[in-house]
Amino acid sequence: MEPYVGPLKQASKDLQAAGMFFMQNGMKNPNAALAGSTDFMHMMGHVCIALMWARMARVSLDALANGTPDPDFHQTKLATARYYMARQLPATAMHLARIQSGADPVMGLAADQF
Secondary structure: OHHHHHHHHHHHHHHHHHHHHHHHHOOOOHHHHHHHHHHHHHHHHHHHHHHHHHHHHHHHHHHHHOOOOOHHHHHHHHHHHHHHHHHHOOHHHHHHHHHHOOOHHHHOOOHHHO
């Protein structure tokens, strides 16, 4: 399960770090939370999808261990889960970096400069 659970654990830590950033900075500067809100939603989505892939991987691993009549289906599920964990889920680190950059990059332009 490590190829599926390890990346999920790291992504969960990124999500927790983003939540901590909001708690530490959002009350002082609400724009810090607002500027990162979309990235936080994306992070949450990635973590939820990864959780579902980890659960599917567990089912497929069990099915293969128990002699499933459709091993190709389960091998494909596992390959897709590995793809998601390796290629999509690391986006949580990018979203965390964007959140932690705070409000200044987002709020740096006045409305009339758009």
